[in-house]
Amino acid sequence: MNQYPLWRYVLLITLIVFAVIYALPNLYGEDPSVQISPKESTTLDATLIGQLETALKQQQIPYLSMKQSPGFVTVRFSDTEAQLKAQDIIQATLGNKYSVALNLASRTPKWLLAIGARPMKLGLDLRGGIHFLLDVDTDALVQLQESGDIHTMGVDLRNAQIRYQSITQPDKTHVTIEFRNLQDRDQAQILLQKNFPNYLFITNNLALSATFSPSALTQIQQNAIEQITTILRTRINELGVAEPVVQQQGVNHISVDLPGIQDMARAKDIIGKVATIRLQLQDVEHNAETAAQTGVIPAGTKLYFYQGQPILLKNQVILHGTSIINAVSTIGDDGRPTVQVRVSGSEASAFNQITAANVGRSIAAVYIETQTTKKLENGKVVTTHIPVEKVINLAIINSALGNNFQITGLESMAYAKELALLLRSGAYPVPVDFIQERVVGPSLGKENIHMGVLSTEIGSLLVIAFMVVYYRFFGLIADLALILNILFIIAILSLLGATLTLPGIAGIVLTVGIAVDANVLVNERIREELRNAMSPQASIHAGYGRAFATIVDANVTTLIVAMVLFAVGSGLVQGFAVTLTIGILCSMVTAIFFTRAVVNLIYGRRKIKQLPIGITVKST
Incomplete structure (x- = not known):
């Protein structure tokens, strides 16, 4: 009746060995x-x-x-x-x-690192560092893109000889075009719906109102978040942070965690620093190789290097990075990777005229960023900021370029994606504000670790003592399951590379109670069956069998709550939800299968008259 097949014991032993190995790195520090x-x-x-x-x-x-x-x-x-x-x-x-x-x-030994066993990562509240929460004004990007499209819409209507009275932007989300008659309005609607598929067009008397479709609006906002996230990661590298965490939080917020950093002013300066892109024409009248060898740079030009080769660029900037509002990698008509660039409407006309006069010539994209330099002067560290310029692309102008143009001649799709990101990362596409700043000192982090571990130890010891006193030997088995449950949680968090935070420790403490609760249900059920004059073997079988459904129901409902917390919560709440979820799943394994395996191993093949479960009831 109360016997497990051999494979179940082998599986449990394998899981225990697995947990010990992958939890072990956390002891080395x-x-x-x-x-x-x-x-x-x-x-x-x-x-x-x-x-x-x-x-x-x-x-x-x-x-x-x-x-x-x-x-x-x-x-x-x-x-x-x-x-x-x-x-x-x-x-x-x-x-x-x-x-x-x-x-x-x-300090983990090499043999553990070789099998992927690493210690858990610690959050800012445990390690110390700086936390920023940035607010991204995505509405500003929508308004900026609409402003550029207003210019293009006017050009398209004039080229199609469709007369209109005015094009205005009455608010941040709408474009209104006024016509003299219904015929012009209807013709314009057909043309603009074809040329601007991301817009929804609505007629109102002699006016045509345009607004971004919900899907296009979501895509624009998401692109803005991705652009800023890319810029942030690039800039944070200058701070020398080994494991920064930059992630979207909600619709228009970005969370930045910088572990180990304590200089708030420096971090804000780097994150808020302006970098940009500019487009310049290549100078083909002079020899770049000669200029590089002699060091004599022709007047009106500047020497750069691209893919290891020297090139000369004219000093005249034909397009500044602030004019680029979007860049997307795609596959061109020829089946080769290209980058589609969108320019704001106010700069499109001048850009069109310059490129029309230079068809067939090469145009370069120059990325400019200020880098921080440190030098030792008289035993002191002196910090200076130096602008660094780098050519990231060189392409041929095939035709006059306007509001939208393509950069072709790219070697691969991966390179096209990288170039599009660099073009977008020249400067923040929308205003970004610091709405939350927090510094956690290393000493406070150590104190949080100490108090968190201490609370877990005290809670576990109290539960262990209660179970042994109240349920005797069956309580001791439950305590072994509790220890194993904590071991499983630590091993899984370490294996997944999850970040442990103070709320995460709270989740582990809560899991201790949840894990014991399942054993309390089983033990009380066994006691009840013993009081009903059932034999010890039958009581064990009935206790685990009848308590199983109740345990599963209780854990599933808690699991649903944990998933909801993870879905709608922020970073710290998500840390609590992750540890709680892992703890619940582990407790179901340890509290049901592990304890049952131990009980079956000890009592399954024996004829017994009573069970050491805290009550004395002799079987008849």
């Missing part, structure tokens, strides 16, 4: 470290370690170890204070050729 990696074509040479050792010794900054790995060098420190000082010194020593990032280097 981490060291504050600085990770140095080369940028672009820079390589790690043999002299780098010597430079680092000399710089740190001169500044009397102690470090635990310095190790070179393929692609980067890791310097470990005993505390975060030394880590933060060393980052500035190393950056000033090496310059902008290397990326110097704050990190936490795990």
Whole structure:
């Protein structure tokens, strides 16, 4: 009656071994470290370690170890204070050729790392760092795009010889076109519906009203969020953050977490810094190779390098990045990757005239961004900002370009997507405001970890003591299941790479109660059957069998609530929901199958008269 087949025990043992292995890295801890990696074509040479050792010794900054790995060098420190000082010194020593990032280097043995066993990531409330919540004014992008389309609509109507009185934008979401007669209005509606499929057109007497369709509006807003997220990730790299978290929160908010960073002013300066794109014509009258070799640059031009080759660009800027409001990668009519660029209406006319006069010539997209440089002067770190220009694309003008144009001649779809992102990331497409700022110090993070672990330990010990006192040996089995449940949660969080936050610890504590609750239901059911004069074996069978449906129902309802919290909640609430969900699923395995397996193993093949479950009822 109360026997499990061998394969179930093998499965449970396998799961336990799995949990122990993947939870083990969390016992080794981490060291504050600085990770140095080369940028672009820079390589790690043999002299780098010597430079680092000399710089740190001169500044009397102690470090635990310095190790070179393929692609980067890791310097470990005993505390975060030394880590933060060393980052500035190393950056000033090496310059902008290397990326110097704050990190936490795990002490986990190599054999565990080889099988993907890593410690859990800690959130800002546990590790310390800076949190920003940015508000994105997506309505401004809609209004800007409509302003550009107003110009194009007017051009299309004039080219089709359809007369109209005026085109206005009465509010942020509508475009209104006035006509003299119904015939012109109807002809315009047919033309504009074809040329502007993203708009919904509604007639009103002699007026034609246009507004973005809901799907187009959603796409525009989502594109704005993606553009800004890309810009943010690029800029955050300058802060030297190893594991930044930049993610959309709600419809028009972006959450930015910078673990290990404490300088709020510097972080805001980097995130709010302006970068841009500009388009310039290539100078073909002079030889770029000669200019690169001699260093003599012809007047009115500037020397750049593109794909390793020198090129000369005219100083005249034919289009500024602020005029580009969108860029999308796609497949052109020839089946090759292209990038479609949209220019704001106010700049389209001048851009059209310049490109019409330069058909057949090459046009370059130059990306300009201000980089932060640190130097050691008289033993002090001096920070300066230097604008860096880089040619990201060179293409031929095939025809006069207006409000929309294509960049062709791209080598692959992956490159086209990258170029479109770079064109969009020249500057924020819409205003971005800081609506929430929070700094969590490293000491507070350590205190949160201590208090969170302490609360889990106290809660677990109280529950363990109660179960042993009240249910005796069956309570001890339930306690083993409880410990195993916590082990499973830690292992799964570590394996998934999930971020543990303070609310996440609260979710684990809550799971302790949920896991024990299932065993309480089973044990009370077994007690009830014993009181009804059933045999111990029959009581065990009935207790687990009849309590199973109740346990599943209770856990499923809690699971639904956890999923709702994850769907509608923010980062911290989602952390609570994740740990609660994992805990519920693990508790169903440990509280039902594990305890039943142990009970069956001990009592399944025995003829017993009573059970050590906190009551004394002899079977007849």
